[in-house]
Amino acid sequence: MALLDVTDLHVAFPRGKKGEVEALRGVDLTLEKGQRLGVVGESGAGKSMLAFAILNLIADPGRVTQGSVTFDGQNLLELSERQIRRIRGNRISMIFQDPMVTLNPVLTIGKQMIETLKAHRSISTREARRLSIEKLNLVAIPSAASRMDAYPHELSGGLRQRVVIAIALLTDPELIIADEPTTALDVTIQAEIMSLILRLCRDNDVALILITHDLGVVAEVTERLMIMYAGKCVETGRTRDIIDAPKHPYAVGLLKALPQNSAKGAKLYQIPGSMPPITNLPTGCPYHPRCERSTDKCRAAMPPLEHGVACFHPMHENGARDDAEAAQ
Amino acid sequence: MTHSINDPIVETRGLEMRFSLPTHFLSRKKPVLHALSGVDIQIQKGETFCVVGESGCGKTTLGRAIMGLLTPSSGEIYFRGERIDTMDEAERKPIRADMQMVFQNPYASLNPRRNVFQTLAEPIRYLMPEKSGADVRAQVEAVLDATGCDQSWQRKLPHEFSGGQRQRIAIARALVTNPAFIVADEPISALDVSIQAQILNLLNDLQDERGLTYMFITHDLSVVEHFGDRVAVMYLGQVMELATTDAIYRDPKHPYTQLLLAAIPRLEGGSFDAPREPGELPDPVNPPPGCPFAPRCPIAQNICRSERPLLRELETSGTMAACHFAE
Ligand SMILES: Nc1ncnc2c1ncn2[C@@H]1O[C@H](COP(=O)(O)OP(=O)(O)O)[C@@H](O)[C@H]1O
Ligand SMILES: Nc1ncnc2c1ncn2[C@@H]1O[C@H](COP(=O)(O)OP(=O)(O)O)[C@@H](O)[C@H]1O
Ligand code: SF4
Numbered sequence: 001m002a003l004l005d006v007t008d009l010h011v012a013f014p015r016g017k018k019g020e021v022e023a024l025r026g027v028d029l030t031l032e033k034g035q036r037l038g039v040v041g042e043s044g045a046g047k048s049m050l051a052f053a054i055l056n057l058i059a060d061p062g063r064v065t066q067g068s069v070t071f072d073g074q075n076l077l078e079l080s081e082r083q084i085r086r087i088r089g090n091r092i093s094m095i096f097q098d099p100m101v102t103l104n105p106v107l108t109i110g111k112q113m114i115e116t117l118k119a120h121r122s123i124s125t126r127e128a129r130r131l132s133i134e135k136l137n138l139v140a141i142p143s144a145a146s147r148m149d150a151y152p153h154e155l156s157g158g159l160r161q162r163v164v165i166a167i168a169l170l171t172d173p174e175l176i177i178a179d180e181p182t183t184a185l186d187v188t189i190q191a192e193i194m195s196l197i198l199r200l201c202r203d204n205d206v207a208l209i210l211i212t213h214d215l216g217v218v219a220e221v222t223e224r225l226m227i228m229y230a231g232k233c234v235e236t237g238r239t240r241d242i243i244d245a246p247k248h249p250y251a252v253g254l255l256k257a258l259p260q261n262s263a264k265g266a267k268l269y270q271i272p273g274s275m276p277p278i279t280n281l282p283t284g285c286p287y288h289p290r291c292e293r294s295t296d297k298c299r300a301a302m303p304p305l306e307h308g309v310a311c312f313h314p315m316h317e318n319g320a321r322d323d324a325e326a327a328q
Numbered sequence: 329m330t331h332s333i334n335d336p337i338v339e340t341r342g343l344e345m346r347f348s349l350p351t352h353f354l355s356r357k358k359p360v361l362h363a364l365s366g367v368d369i370q371i372q373k374g375e376t377f378c379v380v381g382e383s384g385c386g387k388t389t390l391g392r393a394i395m396g397l398l399t400p401s402s403g404e405i406y407f408r409g410e411r412i413d414t415m416d417e418a419e420r421k422p423i424r425a426d427m428q429m430v431f432q433n434p435y436a437s438l439n440p441r442r443n444v445f446q447t448l449a450e451p452i453r454y455l456m457p458e459k460s461g462a463d464v465r466a467q468v469e470a471v472l473d474a475t476g477c478d479q480s481w482q483r484k485l486p487h488e489f490s491g492g493q494r495q496r497i498a499i500a501r502a503l504v505t506n507p508a509f510i511v512a513d514e515p516i517s518a519l520d521v522s523i524q525a526q527i528l529n530l531l532n533d534l535q536d537e538r539g540l541t542y543m544f545i546t547h548d549l550s551v552v553e554h555f556g557d558r559v560a561v562m563y564l565g566q567v568m569e570l571a572t573t574d575a576i577y578r579d580p581k582h583p584y585t586q587l588l589l590a591a592i593p594r595l596e597g598g599s600f601d602a603p604r605e606p607g608e609l610p611d612p613v614n615p616p617p618g619c620p621f622a623p624r625c626p627i628a629q630n631i632c633r634s635e636r637p638l639l640r641e642l643e644t645s646g647t648m649a650a651c652h653f654a655e
């Protein structure tokens with residue numbers, strides 16, 4: 001059985017008197033124990049909605065209108081608030097772009113960590129303190145014991161995000177959901193934090209959903225990849241396969257548009273236009289107005305997700321694997 | 329790209345910028361933040377001069393000082409050989425049309441109550457008062473065409489546009505007075521990948537058509553590699569390495585440049601497997617006495633902690649580096 005199984009997840013917001021707009025329009029996802037999945041897409045694609053919906057955290061007036069989120073055999077969307085608290089922040093941890101979403105500015109690091117642990121485990125303060133320092137050491141915070149008395153504002157942005165990771169690890173979770181954890185950080189700090197997350201997940205067999213807009217980060221850290229566009233998954237599969245041989249025209253365009261994939265000084269490949277807002281989606285395939293390969297069929301109907309790609313005219317029709325096998 | 333080596337369009341000499349911070353209630357001493365500590369750069373006509381480094385290293389301060397939006401604490405700034413940092417607003421006005429700036433945040437840099445025509449007409453009316461109303465309209469139309477903006481945008485307000493469209497408008501505003509030199513401060517950092525390519529292509533085309541000189545500020549090294557002719561790598565208000573883009577990527581000389589390049593996530597993967605030491609920028613209010621990078625540097629020796637290395641030309645290549653041990 002998979003660790004996490006998301007099927008046909010829809011999230012909608014009210015619009016006007018009776019109407020609704022959908023921010024997630026039927027997303028499926030399966031994650032095995034210890035597997036690392038990257039979720040990539042432009043801003044507004046629905047990445048954060050997916051993370052919140054998995055945790056049953058969609059705030060009013062938004063709501064999950066359809067679908068299920070099965071974690072270790074239980075549908076999280078049907079649990080009571082009490083039941084889900086035993087999972088959220090315990091068996092599933094979260095890391096957000098802004099460390100201050102997690103950290104309380106008026107509490108010391110130590111107090112927050114000890115309280116978090118005691119909320120989920122019946123252990124002594126002393127033991128909670130010992131475990132907290134152990135986790136701070138694990139995320140390579142210099143002089144960890146003395147940092148227990150520090151307030152969040154006394155730490156740099158990079159150190160704060162390390163503390164958030166230490167807190168996420170406190171309860172030995174089976175799954176970590178990280179929503180753009182390094183987007184606000186500098187490249188050298190990003191490299192430190194991502195390399196830390198990668199090694200911690202790998203060494204402890206922790207599954208990861210890593211939301212980012214950076215294909216390089218995804219290539220470094222994840223084994224599987226999902227590319228989102230306008231509230232839908234347009235391509236999913238092994239990270240390596242997609243990066244080496246993307247099939248969906250949007251995935252192809254995103255990769256081709258990267259400066260590192262163009263000769264120096266040459267014109268960059270550019271995708272025309274921009275992603276439509278969810279309030280004004282085109283008919284058929286949401287990508288068709290920007291797509292080089294679109295036909296009348298694409299304008300008329302929504303392509304279903306088949307063999308990991310939601311497109312009527314994908315590149316590499318048989319997939320990277322089959323191409324390679326055929327070549328042998 | 330055309331270079332005539334001894335003809336810098338912009339030059340800074342020993343540029344320093346110190347900001348006085350509010351006094352801490354427990355202390356009498358007024359803390360001083362060192363944002364720029366002796367920056368010497370020469371930007372050649374027609375080139376794309378990139379400035380890279382992590383946040384807080386002084387990139388924006390350098391750009392704003394060159395644009396005359398900040399007055400340096402000491403040092404000199406030249407534009408086409410003429411000293412400009414000591415000019416008052418009236419003296420500066422004639423050259424303002426020649427140097428313009430594009431800002432990082434296309435949401436904050438456009439006045440929400442001005443339509444596109446008003447936004448674009450304003451710099452012409454202020455800096456080129458001799459232009460007739462018909463001239464202004466013609467110039468606005470021409471710049472909209474040149475930047476890929478639709479003429480129908482003229483009567484629209486900023487909120488009606490996406491981030492990429494706003495950045496086009498911001499670029500149009502910078503170009504409307506036909507400048508020779510543009511400071512672009514992280515012009516694509518706030519944009520999505522597919523839009524970044526559109527804006528980079530636009531900047532490239534405009535440079536080819538108009539022979540523009542760019543000072544391109546960014547923290548994205550893969551953009552620099554594609555786009556830049558030369559690069560200055562900054563750290564804590566100082567230039568640590570200055571070289572051609574090719575040289576920086578082929579053979580980075582400064583340990584900080586090496587650290588930066590090793591931090592780029594690669595599509596090939598595999599470079600995040602090894603653990604990395606947590607590193608932090610030193611406090612710009614109390615910069616370390618020697619090399620600002622010494623606390624993070626893997627090869628630092630005693631001399632690095634006491635003596636500040638000056639930016640010097642290395643013998644083996646044209647690269648300039650501020651490191652006691654670079655060679
Ligand atoms: N409270 C809300 N009301 C209406 N629409 C919303 C609300 N919150 C988010 N959305 C919309 O949902 C879509 C997906 O948002 P999000 O998941 O945050 O995107 P991403 O994380 O991929 O950038 C966006 O189009 C956004 O405008
Ligand atoms: N007006 C100001 N007052 C005080 N400190 C400032 C001011 N502007 C910038 N700084 C400081 O100067 C340093 C350089 O800032 P900046 O030039 O914005 O860096 P960058 O653009 O490289 O991120 C930072 O430490 C910043 O906090
Ligand atoms: S379905 Fe059609 S429009 Fe959509 S991505 Fe595929 S080819 Fe393009």
Ligand SMILES: [Mg+2]
Pocket residue numbers: 047048049179
């Ligand atoms: Mg988001």
Ligand SMILES: [Mg+2]
Pocket residue numbers: 387388389
């Ligand atoms: Mg800046």
